[in-house]
Amino acid sequence: MKIGEAAAASGVSAKMIRYYEDIGLIDAPPRSASGYRHYREEDIHMLLFVRRGRELGFSMPQLRTLTSLWRDKTRASADVKRLANDHIATLNARIASLQAMADTLKTLARQCQGDARPDCPILDALRQPQADRSQPQDHSGQK
């Protein structure tokens, strides 16, 4: 299978397949006499594996570890689980960070009249020193 077919079959662009090979994430496939890369079913599985890992938000270093675990038939599932749990923690942190931004903005937007007048608590908040801007309607202290 040539690279174009491999790309179509795996959903990874030919460009990225070459890149992944370049950085050593996937093995270099055999070449034809004229230099064309030649992929087998197994290679397509690897590309699908990488693509799905990316879709789950794994970083390239994590993916490197994941693929080596995948190839290692004697791996311990605990190693995979630990990596997954690490990644879940990372995702949760990013979610919390984005959620904090959204919460702040929601509060500010709620306070903004949104009419033709120039007064705007959103701009005010950006102008002034950092104040506690998180959900002021809730004074119970629970997050």
Place this chain on the structure above:
Amino acid sequence: MKIGEAAAASGVSAKMIRYYEDIGLIDAPPRSASGYRHYREEDIHMLLFVRRGRELGFSMPQLRTLTSLWRDKTRASADVKRLANDHIATLNARIASLQAMADTLKTLARQCQGDARPDCPILDALRQPQADRSQPQDHSGQK
């Protein structure tokens, strides 16, 4: 105030201050005879404004609009509010995407023994065609 002091006062690195000037996000300040940039209080406020906007996750194009709204004393607060709401929607989309990744991984990790044996549903899921992996305890069909 020289750029180093402005950086310390605003929390924006000197490097980034020059960059923001370069791309026209902030105005070029006056220079001393020897070429040193000279900042006033007002400029520091602008830098703080930009920094807080970045902390809230606004993109550079959005910040460009925000700063021009900030400078425009005759702006309509509706314009600011619309920009904020757009950004909230973007943030929500990113949160939902990350949350979906985390949910999938949590489900897989829960199914993984995490012991010394190699069998691992996480790797299996990455190997196989996309299946419905979202919260399998719910069979109602609602997404």
Place this chain on the structure above:
DNA sequence: ATCAACCTTACCACCATGGCAGGGTCAAGC
């Protein structure tokens, strides 16, 4: 033989940020 569709490598661009190099400036201490 020709032509289109594919393949190859090797660049450039993005964007926000940091780092480094090479050289100028300023202020304090002597």
Place this chain on the structure above:
DNA sequence: GCTTGACCCTGCCATGGTGGTAAGGTTGAT
């Protein structure tokens, strides 16, 4: 005045994952 150290200036390089483009080779079908 001279030295020294802390600052400032510009300009270049690197990042990371992806897309684009260009110039040239291969293949297969007509």
